[in-house]
Amino acid sequence: MSLLKCSILSTAMVVIPLISAPAMADENVEVMHWWTAGGEAAALNVLKENLEKQGVNWKDMPVAGGSGVSAMTALRARVTAGNPPTAVQMMGFNIKDWSAQDVLGNLNDVAEAEGWDNVVPPALQEFSKHDGNWIAAPVNVHSTNWVWISKKALDDAGGKAPTTWDELIAMLDTMKANGITPLAHGGQAWQDGTIFDSVVLSLGDDFYKDTMIDLKPEALGGDKMVEAFDRMAKLRSYVDDNFSGRDWNLATAMVINGEAGMQIMGDWAKGEFLQSKKVPGEDFVCIRFPSTQGAVTFNSDQFVMFDVKDGLAAQKKMASAVMDPNFQIAFNTVKGSVPARTDVSDEKFDDCGKKGMADLADAGKTGRLFGSMAHGHAVPDGIKSAIFDVVTAHFNGEFDSKTAAAELVDAVESAK
Ligand code: GAL
Numbered sequence: 001m002s003l004l005k006c007s008i009l010s011t012a013m014v015v016i017p018l019i020s021a022p023a024m025a026d027e028n029v030e031v032m033h034w035w036t037a038g039g040e041a042a043a044l045n046v047l048k049e050n051l052e053k054q055g056v057n058w059k060d061m062p063v064a065g066g067s068g069v070s071a072m073t074a075l076r077a078r079v080t081a082g083n084p085p086t087a088v089q090m091m092g093f094n095i096k097d098w099s100a101q102d103v104l105g106n107l108n109d110v111a112e113a114e115g116w117d118n119v120v121p122p123a124l125q126e127f128s129k130h131d132g133n134w135i136a137a138p139v140n141v142h143s144t145n146w147v148w149i150s151k152k153a154l155d156d157a158g159g160k161a162p163t164t165w166d167e168l169i170a171m172l173d174t175m176k177a178n179g180i181t182p183l184a185h186g187g188q189a190w191q192d193g194t195i196f197d198s199v200v201l202s203l204g205d206d207f208y209k210d211t212m213i214d215l216k217p218e219a220l221g222g223d224k225m226v227e228a229f230d231r232m233a234k235l236r237s238y239v240d241d242n243f244s245g246r247d248w249n250l251a252t253a254m255v256i257n258g259e260a261g262m263q264i265m266g267d268w269a270k271g272e273f274l275q276s277k278k279v280p281g282e283d284f285v286c287i288r289f290p291s292t293q294g295a296v297t298f299n300s301d302q303f304v305m306f307d308v309k310d311g312l313a314a315q316k317k318m319a320s321a322v323m324d325p326n327f328q329i330a331f332n333t334v335k336g337s338v339p340a341r342t343d344v345s346d347e348k349f350d351d352c353g354k355k356g357m358a359d360l361a362d363a364g365k366t367g368r369l370f371g372s373m374a375h376g377h378a379v380p381d382g383i384k385s386a387i388f389d390v391v392t393a394h395f396n397g398e399f400d401s402k403t404a405a406a407e408l409v410d411a412v413e414s415a416k
Contacts, residue, residue: 027057028314029051029058029314029318031086031303031318032075032078032089034064034067034070034089037272038249038272038276039270039274042275043271046331047322050324051321056318066188067374067375068089068094071088072381079101084103085306086306086308086311086315086318087305088306089301089303089304090136091301092127092300092376093127093376095128095135095304096130098304099130099135104135104136104305104306105312106133107133107137107316110319110320111319116128121342123298123369124302127300127377128302135304135305136304137303137323140300140301140340141298141300141338141360142267143267143296143372144194144266145295145296146265146267146287146289147198147262147287147288148270148284149286150255150260151285152258152283153262157175158171158174163287163290164290171261172261175238175262181259182261182262183263183264184240184251184254184255184262185251186245187245187246187392187395188247190388192388195232195235196391197212199231199235200373201289203231205295208370209370212370217412220412221405221408222405226404226405229394229401229402230401232395232401240260252265252269255284256278266299266336266372267336268336268337279350280350281351286351294363294366296360296368297371298371299376300340305318323340325341325344328344329349333348333349333350333353336352338357339357373387382415383415386412387412390407
């Protein structure tokens with residue numbers, strides 16, 4: 001039995017639907033997702049309303065927990081029980097894993113009729129297709145190498161956004177001296193991992209590729225990795241005492257309410273600023289993590305359709321609604337992400353969104369677009385978890401940097 005099948009069968013968890021839409025509609029979708037924070041829920045609502053207008057009854061199946069860790073556990077339980085949801089929010093290597101289990105539906109009809117092949121970037125198609133068949137509809141592209149800075153805290157610290165590691169540290173020191181928590185962070189493995197994406201990338205594209213994608217032992221355990229862990233330890237020193245277990249959106253709220261100076265987080269954080277009526281450039285500033293400018297560590301949320309009885313018509317409507325260019329604008333301007341199609345204008349996007357779209361296009365052209373390790377687009381789930389374990393143990397002071405680099409080599413090797 002494969003490792004994946006083993007873990008699918010070993011989980012038992014019951015999830016209860018929280019919201020049911022009116023019963024008059026004749027087509028139904030039950031949608032499993034982890035979009036429960038303010039900006040996320042607002043964005044998802046756009047899709048729900050679009051589908052309800054088309055007579056598709058939306059049964060909401062939210063499973064809270066950043067980056068979908070809990071949602072993926074709940075999904076395994078549902079599939080094991082022989083009762084998969086109609087559609088599931090999913091990312092990267094999780095999509096590949098489920099494709100290999102032969103339990104997904106096929107969206108080729110819609111994809112062909114709507115020409116998805118020509119508008120979805122190849123880096124996303126890599127995950128949306130299995131054996132040449134479309135099995136998922138990508139709703140967005142996020143990226144993880146961003147920093148979200150309070151404009152007031154930035155101004156109080158001299159006003160110039162940091163572009164290098166040394167400038168970042170100088171600014172964090174000034175914010176500390178100014179009496180605020182310099183770095184808002186939530187101590188959860190995926191959040192530690194999200195910072196790690198940026199820190200590794202800041203030491204060079206090749207280093208990111210060698211370690212997070214190609215998993216070369218000599219790079220995973222080398223001097224540069226020790227330096228990456230030193231950088232993680234340095235960042236850890238700017239986090240407040242209560243960071244352990246904090247949800248990411250609560251960390252964003254600390255920046256929004258002026259308690260903290262900045263957060264290193266993917267662009268879903270922008271959704272939270274927008275929900276609080278904060279304006280980019282006026283209330284907050286978005287920059288690429290220092291020394292990663294021009295490169296992008298991306299992840300894409302996709303809706304995967306399970307092979308369910310009597311669900312196909314509604315699934316096709318949902319897939320089509322997800323890929324609709326106007327929907328991609330309406331959704332992504334709220335969510336903080338950018339469209340999963342290359343033919344959408346950036347006109348309606350704010351400055352951070354415009355920058356996100358331009359960065360993504362440029363990074364694609366220059367070969368500087370990399371899958372995010374922390375958000376499942378660089379390595380399979382088991383290896384991601386092994387990396388998380390080491391990164392979090394080190395972040396919490398269990399390992400020094402040298403030990404962490406050595407542990408990383410072993411952890412990755414045994415997860416392969
Ligand atoms: C990411 C996902 C985003 C957002 C975030 C926090 O993995 O791509 O859409 O939901 O997690 O949960």
